[in-house]
Amino acid sequence: ILNVEQSPQSLHVQEGDSTNFTCSFPSSNFYALHWYRWETAKSPEALFVMTLNGDEKKKGRISATLNTKEGYSYLYIKGSQPEDSATYLCAYSNAGGTSYGKLTFGQGTILTVHP
Amino acid sequence: DTEVTQTPKHLVMGMTNKKSLKCEQHMGHRAMYWYKQKAKKPPELMFVYSYEKLSINESVPSRFSPECPNSSLLNLHLHALQPEDSALYLCASSQNNLGSSYEQYFGPGTRLTVT
Numbered sequence: 001i002l003n004v005e006q007s008p009q010s011l012h013v014q015e016g017d018s019t020n021f022t023c024s025f026p027s028s029n030f031y032a033l034h035w036y037r038w039e040t041a042k043s044p045e046a047l048f049v050m051t052l053n054g055d056e057k058k059k060g061r062i063s064a065t066l067n068t069k070e071g072y073s074y075l076y077i078k079g080s081q082p083e084d085s086a087t088y089l090c091a092y093s094n095a096g097g098t099s100y101g102k103l104t105f106g107q108g109t110i111l112t113v114h115p
Numbered sequence: 116d117t118e119v120t121q122t123p124k125h126l127v128m129g130m131t132n133k134k135s136l137k138c139e140q141h142m143g144h145r146a147m148y149w150y151k152q153k154a155k156k157p158p159e160l161m162f163v164y165s166y167e168k169l170s171i172n173e174s175v176p177s178r179f180s181p182e183c184p185n186s187s188l189l190n191l192h193l194h195a196l197q198p199e200d201s202a203l204y205l206c207a208s209s210q211n212n213l214g215s216s217y218e219q220y221f222g223p224g225t226r227l228t229v230t
Contacts, residue, residue: 004157031215031216032216034215034218034219036221041223042223043205043220043221043222043223043224044158044205044207045221046218046219046220049216049217049218051216089157091215093215102163102171102173102215103160103219104160105157105158105159107156108157
């Protein structure tokens with residue numbers, strides 16, 4: 001069983017605040033780490049796919065870092081806006097055996113940005 | 116066109132019914148996925164098709180039967196389901212599934228209720 005843990009479970013911030021959440025995953029046999037944003041009544045949308053230790057990716061006000069040796073990734077949102085309100089899911093893929101090609105999702109962090 | 120479509124949006128079926136869920140993409144993706152998501156839980160992988168061949172079956176009960184008639188279409192045939200199978204069924208696609216290093220594009224899901 002591959003454990004992918006996200007924290008916090010939920011977060012309430014004010015518009016303009018910067019925030020970050022954590023995804024923890026097994027550090028052995030790592031292959032890829034994905035971040036998705038899932039707004040209510042919409043489809044999950046890919047934010048980033050990271051494969052290398054030390055990877056940093058950025059898309060507008062959102063960025064992510066990856067540490068495969070210690071098994072964690074951070075997602076940062078700078079200057080949160082109400083439209084950033086969503087569930088943020090991370091998903092881990094490992095490199096071997098019967099799990100090859102499979103994504104295991106964390107429980108998600110529910111972000112609410114108040115105007 | 117970066118859309119994955121799923122039909123129907125909602126489905127209510129009895130335990131003796133046979134129904135099918137349909138998923139379609141026209142992005143030229145060669146990997147397609149079925150996920151099951153129960154309330155307040157992360158999506159769980161059910162099946163992966165790669166180049167129209169079943170490559171991963173996560174020990175899903177035989178009352179769920181996937182089919183990939185061509186590279187754009189993915190079906191999930193349902194028969195003799197149980198009430199605990201009620202969930203949101205998500206379809207996704209990616210360029211291919213080599214170790215899941217490609218982002219997945221998700222459909223909006225089919226909300227299934229088994230009575």
